[in-house]
Amino acid sequence: MNEKKSAREGDLVLPGDYLGVIEEYMPGNGVKEENGELYAVIAGRVRIDPEKMEISVEPITDTPPLPKVNDVVIGRVIEVKSQSVIVQLIKIEGRENDREIATSKLAGIHVSQVKPGYVEDLSKEFKIGDIIRARVISNEKSPIQLSTKGPDLGVIYALCTRCRTPLVRRGDRLVCPRCGNVETRKLSSLYRKVTV
Numbered sequence: 001m002n003e004k005k006s007a008r009e010g011d012l013v014l015p016g017d018y019l020g021v022i023e024e025y026m027p028g029n030g031v032k033e034e035n036g037e038l039y040a041v042i043a044g045r046v047r048i049d050p051e052k053m054e055i056s057v058e059p060i061t062d063t064p065p066l067p068k069v070n071d072v073v074i075g076r077v078i079e080v081k082s083q084s085v086i087v088q089l090i091k092i093e094g095r096e097n098d099r100e101i102a103t104s105k106l107a108g109i110h111v112s113q114v115k116p117g118y119v120e121d122l123s124k125e126f127k128i129g130d131i132i133r134a135r136v137i138s139n140e141k142s143p144i145q146l147s148t149k150g151p152d153l154g155v156i157y158a159l160c161t162r163c164r165t166p167l168v169r170r171g172d173r174l175v176c177p178r179c180g181n182v183e184t185r186k187l188s189s190l191y192r193k194v195t196v
């Protein structure tokens, strides 16, 4: 008599836990087969794919996702210095279902990575509070380094610095529909086309 119970979707398992038999499921990631029986090789949550009849174990990690090189991220400008901009990351594009990035995660954009050519005054390209779309160019050191070179990268949402009204794009400038203030930014072609 086999008293062992098969694992169910969502069960938490530890390495070595019995999951079922090969007649029930194909072993997927995090699962090994031994004499026709399936066991977890990592700690995590059981996932059963009913179409493929495959059982796998999804690892549980406490570390929020770290952006990879070439990931496109959305962030908020929290500081504009003379040589760099400090950005608080909000999310990684295309990984919306993942847990949010730790809110403490900061990134930097060096003045040389803002746009092609020479940037004389960073405060004409970014302002505190701007929402930006940028590409990760290095994640080895802290803060993560970003680039806004590229037509679809740069500021995607900005408020008027005088009256905090969302600015409207007019050509390569931003205009305040309330007070008429005109501002400049390193604009993305997706300005106000991306929901955050």
Ligand SMILES: [Zn+2]
Binding pocket: 160, 161, 162, 163, 164, 165, 176, 177, 178, 179, 180, 181
């Ligand atoms: Zn205004």
